Amino acid sequence: MVENLLSMSTGLPLLSLLILILPAGAGLIWLFPDARMARWVALFTAIAGLFVSIGVVAGFDASASGFQFVEKREWIPTLNIHYTLGVDGISLFFLPLTSLLFIGVILSSWRSIRTMAKLYFTLLLLLQSATIGIFTALDTILFFLFWELTLVPIYFLISLYGSGPKRRYAALKYTLLMMVGGVPLLFGFVLLAIYQPGDALVFDYVALHEHLHGEQTQTLIFLLLLLGFAFKTPLFPLHTWLPVVTMEGPIAIGVIMTGLKLGAYGLIRFVVPLAPSAAQEYHWLLAVLGVIAILYGALMAMQQSNLRRMLAFSSVSHIGLVVLAISSFNIQGIQGALYQILNFTVVSGGIFLLTGFLHHRTGSTEIISLGGVATKMPLLAAFFFLFGLAAMGVPGTSGFPAEFLMIISALKTHTGAGLAALFGVILGAGYFLSIFRKAFLGPVTNSVIDECVDLRWRELLVVTVFALLILIGGLFPSLVMDVTETAATGWVSRLSG
Numbered sequence: 414m415v416e417n418l419l420s421m422s423t424g425l426p427l428l429s430l431l432i433l434i435l436p437a438g439a440g441l442i443w444l445f446p447d448a449r450m451a452r453w454v455a456l457f458t459a460i461a462g463l464f465v466s467i468g469v470v471a472g473f474d475a476s477a478s479g480f481q482f483v484e485k486r487e488w489i490p491t492l493n494i495h496y497t498l499g500v501d502g503i504s505l506f507f508l509p510l511t512s513l514l515f516i517g518v519i520l521s522s523w524r525s526i527r528t529m530a531k532l533y534f535t536l537l538l539l540l541q542s543a544t545i546g547i548f549t550a551l552d553t554i555l556f557f558l559f560w561e562l563t564l565v566p567i568y569f570l571i572s573l574y575g576s577g578p579k580r581r582y583a584a585l586k587y588t589l590l591m592m593v594g595g596v597p598l599l600f601g602f603v604l605l606a607i608y609q610p611g612d613a614l615v616f617d618y619v620a621l622h623e624h625l626h627g628e629q630t631q632t633l634i635f636l637l638l639l640l641g642f643a644f645k646t647p648l649f650p651l652h653t654w655l656p657v658v659t660m661e662g663p664i665a666i667g668v669i670m671t672g673l674k675l676g677a678y679g680l681i682r683f684v685v686p687l688a689p690s691a692a693q694e695y696h697w698l699l700a701v702l703g704v705i706a707i708l709y710g711a712l713m714a715m716q717q718s719n720l721r722r723m724l725a726f727s728s729v730s731h732i733g734l735v736v737l738a739i740s741s742f743n744i745q746g747i748q749g750a751l752y753q754i755l756n757f758t759v760v761s762g763g764i765f766l767l768t769g770f771l772h773h774r775t776g777s778t779e780i781i782s783l784g785g786v787a788t789k790m791p792l793l794a795a796f797f798f799l800f801g802l803a804a805m806g807v808p809g810t811s812g813f814p815a816e817f818l819m820i821i822s823a824l825k826t827h828t829g830a831g832l833a834a835l836f837g838v839i840l841g842a843g844y845f846l847s848i849f850r851k852a853f854l855g856p857v858t859n860s861v862i863d864e865c866v867d868l869r870w871r872e873l874l875v876v877t878v879f880a881l882l883i884l885i886g887g888l889f890p891s892l893v894m895d896v897t898e899t900a901a902t903g904w905v906s907r908l909s910g
Contacts, residue, residue, distance in 0.1 A: 426484050427465055427468055427469050427472075427482055428469070428482050428484055428498040428499070428500065428549045429484055429498065430465055431462055431465045431466055431469070431508065431545055431549075432498075432542050432545050432546050432549070433542075434458065434461055434462055434465065435458060435459075435462055435538045435539070435541050435542035435545070436538065436539060436542050437458075438454055438455065438457070438458025438459075438461070438538050439455075439458075439534075439535040439538040439539055439542075441454050441458070442454045442455065442531050442534055442535050442538075443531060443535070448530045448531050449530070451530045451531045451533075451534045451535075452519065452522070452523055452526075452530065452534055454534070455519050455534035455535075455537060455538055456516065456519050456520070458538055459512060459515050459516045459519055459538070459541065460516060462512045462515075462541065462545075463509060463512035463513060463516060466508035466509040466511075466512050466545075467509055469482055469500060469505070469508055470505060470506070470508070470509055473500070473505055473896070475502065475895060475896040475898075475899060476899065477899070478899050478900070478903055479501065480499030480500060480501045480551060480619065481499065481500060481501065482498070482499060482500055483497070483498065483499040483551070484496070484497065484498045484499070485497045485498075488552075488555070489554075492554075492614055492616075493613050493614045493615065493616060493617075494552060494554045494555070494614075494616050495552050495555075495616070495617060496552070496555060497550070497551040497552040497555065497617060497618070498549045498550060498551060499549065499551045500548070500549055501900045502896050502897040502898070502899055502900030502901065503681060503682065503751060503897065503900045503901070503904070504548045504549065504678075504682070505896060505897075506755050506893060506896070506897075507548045507678070507755070507758075508545060508548060508549070510755060510758040510759065511541065511544055511545060511548070511673065511758070512541070512545075513758070513759075513878070513879075514668065514669070514672050514673065514758050514759075514762050515537060515538075515540075515541045515669075516875070517668070517762065517763075517766055517875040517878075517879070518537060518665045518668050518669065518766075519534065519537060520871045520872070520874070520875050521664065521665070521668070521766050521769055521770065521871075521872065521875065522534075522537075522663075522664075522665055523871055525664075525773055526574065529573065529574075532569070532573070533570070533573075533574055536566040536569055536570050537566070537570070537665065539562075539565070539566045540563060540566040540567060540570070540669070543559045543560075543562040543563045543566070544559075544563060544673060544675070546558075546559030546562070547559045547560055547563070547675055547678070548678070550618075551617065551618040551619060552616050552617055552618065553602040553605065553606070553616045553617075553618060553621070553683075554602065554616045555616075556602075556618075556683075557595070557598065557599055557602060560595065560598070560675075561595060563675075564588050564591055564592070567584075567587065567588070567666065568584045568585075568587070568588045569584075570662065570663060570665065570666055571583055571584035571587065571658060571661065571662040571663070571666055572584035572585075574662075574663040574665075575661045575662045575663055575666075576661070576662070576663060576664070576772070577660055577661030577662070578661075579657070579661045580661040580662060582657075582661070583654075583657045583658050583660075583661035583662055584662070586653075586654050586657060586658075587654045587657075587658050590644055590651070590653075590654050591644060591645065593644065594640070594641050594642075594643070594644030594645060594651075595641065596641075597636075597637040597638070597640045597641040598637070598638060598641030598642070599641075600637050601634050601637035601638040601641060602616065604630065604633065604634050604637070605621055605626075605634055605687060608626050608630050609621075609624055610624055618683075621687055622686065622687075622907070625689070625690065626688070628690060628691070631688040631689075631690050631691035632688075632691045632694070632695075634687065634688045634691070635684060635688035635691035635692055635695060636691075636695075638679070638683055638684045638687070638688070639680070639684050639698075639699075641679075642676045642677075642679035642680050642683070642684060643676065643702070644676070645675050645676030645679070646674065646676030646677050646679075646680070646732055646736070647676065647729065647732075648676075648702050648705075648706055648732070648733070648736065649702070649705050649706050649709050649710075649729065649733075652706075652710075652729050655670060655725045655728065655729065656722050656725040656726065658670060658725075659671070659721045659722065659724065659725040659765075660719070660721055660722060660725075664765065664766070664768070664769030664772060664773075665769075667721060667724070667725075667765045667768070667769070668762050668765045668766055668769065669762075670728075671724060671725070671728045671757065671761040671762060671765050672757055672758045672759075672761050672762025672763075672765065673757070673758065673762075674732055674735070674754050674757050676732075677732055677735050677736070677739075677750070677754050678754060680736065680739055681739060681747070681750065681751065681754075681904070685739065685742075685904070685908070686904060686907055689907055689908045692742070692908065693742065693908060696740045696742065696826075696827075697740075697827075699736055699737070699739060699740035700737055700740040700823075700827045700830045701830075702733070702736055703733045703734065703735070703736035703737030703738075703739075703740060703830065703834075704733065704737060704830045704833045704834070705733065706729055706730060706732060706733025706736065707730050707733035707734055707737065707833065707834055707837035708730075708733075708833060708836070708837055708840075709729065709730070709733075710726045710727060710728070710729030710730025710731070710732075710733060710837075711726075711727075711730040711837045711840035711841055711844065712840065713726040713729075714726040714727045714730060714840075714841075714844045715840065715843065715844040715847070717844075717848070718779060718780045718781065719778050719779050719780065720768050720771070720778040720780070720783075720848065720852060721765075721768060721772075721778050723844065723848055724761070724764065724765055724768065727804065727841065727844070727845070728757075728761055730837060730840075730841060731753070731757070731761070731804070731841075733837070734753070734816070734819050734820075734823075734834055734837065734838075735750045735753050735754060735819070737819070737823050737827070737830055737831075737834055738750040738753075738818070738819035738822050738823060740826075740827065740830075741822035741823055741825065741826040741827065742826070742905065742908050743822050743825065743826065743905060744898075744901055744902060744905050745818045745819075745821050745822040745825070746818070746819060746822030746823070746826070747901045747904050747905060748818055748894055748897055748898070748901045749814075749815050749816070749817070749818025749819035749821075749822060750815075750819060751897050751901065752811075752814060752815035752818065752886075752890065752893060752894065752897075753812075753815035753816065753819060755893065756803070756811050756812055756815050756883075756886070759811070759879045759882045759883055759886075760800055760803045760804050760811065760812060760879075760883060761804070762879070763796075763800045763875075763876060763879035763880070763883075764797060764800040764801065764804065766872075766875060766876065766879075767793055767796055767797045767800065767876060768797075770793060770868065770872050771783075771786065771790075771793065774790075774861075774862075774865040774866070775859070775861050775862060775865065776861070780848065780851045780852050782859055782861075783851070783852040783853070783858075783859065783862070784851065784852065784854075784855050784856065784857065784858040784859065784862075785853075785854070785855055785856050785857030785858060785859075785862060786852060786853040786862060786865075787853045787854055788856075788857055788862075789857065789862050789863065789865050789867070790862075790865055790866075790867045790868070791867065792867045792868045792873065793867060793868050794853045796868075796876045796880060797849070797853065798849060798853075799880055799883065800879070800880070800883070801845045801846075801849060803883045803887070804841070804845065805838070805841055805842045805845060806838065808887070809884070809887045809888065810883050810884065810886075810887040811882070811883045811884075811885075811886025811887045811890070812883075812887070813887055814886075814887065814890040814894075815890075816838065819834070820834055820835060820838070
């Protein structure tokens with residue numbers, strides 16, 4: 414079975430190169446005395462990372478099962494912990510999309526960061542490196558290390574560059590909650606390592622597939638890992654950090670938090686495959702958590718008068734549908750969930766970038782301070798509407814195939830929950846169209862908007878690339894699904910096996 418899951422790759426260690434090129438670029442920033450050079454170094458480093466990730470995608474064999482581009486080196490031999498990296502169809506596309514998202518963040522921060530610019534762009538590159546590590550780590554302790562390393566740059570980005578008066582409180586709240594969530598996560602990984610045949614500890618992800626634990630042990634591991642990842646996903650009632658962080662932190666953090674759903678990736682990668690029997694026994698728990706998130710997030714989004722808070726609660730609702738699809742344990746559900754998590758990078762990340770552009774121009778994202786934005790900034794309004802349509806799952810956008818697959822899978826396995834998800838989709842259309850009408854249409858009510866300019870060339874470049882990916886993903890979903898199919902089939906077969 415290990416041979417089926419592991420496909421060794423010879424040649425350049427592209428994954429290590431992708432992870433290490435980013436901190437190398439961060440170090441290079443400090444060699445230039447001119448702080449304005451920091452943004453150029455950060456941009457070229459992120460672009461270099463994008464090209465490396467595209468090389469990984471180009472060299473990936475979609476027909477082969479298991480992990481590819483595998484790198485394995487001893488790290489802590491006394492504990493049998495290794496530096497092991499690899500990608501499969503589940504994690505592959507996260508590499509270029511993460512790189513693309515960070516390029517968008519760097520370009521969106523081009524003129525807005527005027528103090529401590531070197532530190533800001535250094536933190537972004539370090540955060541990108543740790544995030545790539547999360548998607549490629551095949552040793553549970555290595556994964557946990559990258560998981561925890563994301564806390565440091567995020568804390569300083571929020572507390573030092575946040576736009577709200579309570580930014581330090583937001584940074585502290587996020588960090589403490591993620592540290593609390595890390596405790597059950599680490600306990601779950603340690604239990605997985607201990608309860609293995611023989612005397613050696615096992616932290617290798619592929620090797621952990623070899624031995625299925627007993628019912629009680631699987632249940633404990635499942636609940637520990639589920640709790641740990643629920644903080645980051647986030648699932649109700651552990652979501653309270655997200656609205657605070659998106660309001661108080663810099664726009665860059667809002668883009669990253671809504672665009673990269675690391676917790677949902679953890680559910681797919683670790684929770685279900687490593688405790689398959691317990692996952693099937695507690696499928697109802699995942700479904701309930703998903704439905705609560707769908708409805709709660711949608712209802713809360715309808716009540717918001719601020720674009721950033723609305724997007725935060727909308728993100729909670731959308732991730733609830735992903736969790737519901739995962740609980741279906743069928744090929745439609747897992748492929749739809751994967752497609753939607755990838756969508757978040759360009760759809761949620763893109764719409765938050767546009768919100769940031771609006772905030773930079775007007776100084777506010779409160780609906781009462783907006784109105785008539787489309788009159789003065791038609792391009793910004795048009796892209797915002799397009800991304801909103803993708804978030805609603807309108808045909809022709811990448812949101813449609815993902816949402817359609819997830820709802821079909823839910824209706825097949827949890828009919829009541831699937832109907833609740835459909836109701837949540839209707840609510841989602843309602844709150845988006847309502848807030849778009851108030852913020853972007855009608856007469857100009859704020860003199861500040863009269864003086865605003867439309868998208869600049871850097872901003873237009875970023876959102877155009879995101880928009881093209883949304884349209885291509887909507888018209889040609891097989892470009893992604895054909896690559897993820899083999900890994901998704903293996904994910905489902907592990908549950909049935």
